[in-house]
Amino acid sequence: MATKKSSILRLAEINHLLSQLSERAKPLTLKKFNETILKQKNFCLLRAYLEDSSETGQLVGMGSIYFEHTLSGFKGYIDDVVVDKMYRGLSIGEQITRGLIRVAKKRGAEWIDLTSNPKRKAAIALYKKLGFRKRDSKPYRLVLKKK
Secondary structure, three states, rough: OHHHHHHHHHHHHHHHHHHHHHOOOOOOOOHHHHHHHHHHOOEEEEEEEOOOOOOOOOOEEEEEEEEEOOOOOEEEEEEEEEEEEHHHOOHHHOOOOOOOOHHHHHHHHOOEEEEEEEEEHHHHHHHHHHOOOOOOOOOOOOOOOOO
């Protein structure tokens, strides 16, 4: 069982990875992480550790998937897949993404969507290798809160 101290250390590792994913990423607080992320039944966070034990190993990668029922079907959305810069090129991102796909299949999702910055050539090549295809629709965003 994780103690509060170990949870805070793990959160620091998660925030470190998020900062590598996006310069705009705001650090998560322990309260926000526990209340808004971990308690969601439609959310799954997969983590990759340098050692076998998640208690002692260094967090080197992570990815998340969340699920949603809509009028058009049951969908999964992969988000925040990131591997620490020191450990890229070791197929960690592929293992995480394959794990997220397995979770989606197990939950009965009809399809999975994700977005990726066009500058992330390695990530896009990985997603294509795993069967993802570029869609004709373009994502649009309306920013409601300024960071």
